[in-house]
């Protein structure tokens with residue numbers, strides 16, 4: 001199951017220490033110098049209450065100052081956004097009844113301070129050459145750059161393969177929609193494949209964050225591969241959801257919470273869309289409303305698409321409508337009615353060709 005809170009924690013903290021930022025340069029210097037370090041971001045009331053001693057410095061942050069100050073014992077406290085160095089050589093005294101699984105004193109202190117205050121705490125290990133970030137109950141250790149790059153590239157390759165399979169099933173689904181031969185099975189399969197692709201996308205996004213400047217190329221590849229998939233999923237759910245008044249985004253969120261096993265189960269997806277297995281067999285045919293296909297027609301506003309579906313109920317109905325009948329729909333004149341007909345024929349033709357590639 002995807003932990004959304006953990007995901008946003010990772011994004012937030014990785015944004016702070018992404019390669020190329022002054023804070024990261026400073027941390028890397030401390031790591032290389034083998035002095036170790038304990039850094040707290042933000043001097044909140046809660047932090048104030050657990051700080052003992054130290055020097056008030058209050059100077060702009062530079063990687064060189066951080067490096068020099070880390071030579072002293074104790075913790076360094078930065079402003080919330082890391083732009084200023086506020087204190088150095090401080091002793092942190094968090095509540096020692098807070099559970100910590102860390103072994104060394106520095107790391108245990110970091111974890112307890114993060115849990116007690118909710119501030120971001122960074123621990124740079126002297127012996128193990130690792131940087132660990134703590135915030136609230138979350139912990140994240142920055143891995144070696146080369147290793148992340150390799151993992152990110154492998155994930156992009158996996159994404160490419162999954163995306164190719166997904167594209168083929170989307171083409172098949174589209175062709176079957178025009179033939180009015182779609183069953184729940186195809187719909188469930190496409191939803192399952194989309195969600196798998198989205199999961200790989202989020203994994204890669206975390207690598208991109210961690211890679212900072214180095215991740216730009218991977219971010220571009222990712223964007224090219226899956227840029228409009230979210231929109232496509234939204235329309236797909238709108239096409240097949242049993243109760244059209246339910247917000248497709250709510251269904252999408254539930255989809256993200258599912259385990260991989262649940263995702264592969266057609267009956268779970270059917271239930272998610274609001275169909276019960278007893279009344280609807282998943283081999284039974286089902287008609288799309290037409291949002292996904294109609295959005296492929298260029299310059300056709302969403303309001304008109306809604307009017308069309310409201311009037312003709314589904315894609316089949318819209319396909320069968322004559323130019324005169326289309327013309328009667330609010331917002332559609334004769335020229336636009338012709339454009340809709342032509343657009344649908346063109347999309348259908350292309351899908352039938354692509355289906356056999």
Ligand SMILES: Nc1ncnc2c1ncn2[C@@H]1O[C@H](COP(=O)(O)OP(=O)(O)OP(=O)(O)O)[C@@H](O)[C@H]1O
Nearest residue numbers: 036073074075091092104105106107109125126127
């Ligand atoms: N409560 C604390 N407040 C401020 N600094 C602390 C605190 N506890 C430990 N430190 C810092 O950590 C250093 C000792 O850490 P220790 O070696 O025990 O931790 P560790 O978690 O094993 O880290 P490392 O992997 O770097 O050795 C101290 O010299 C001090 O600078």
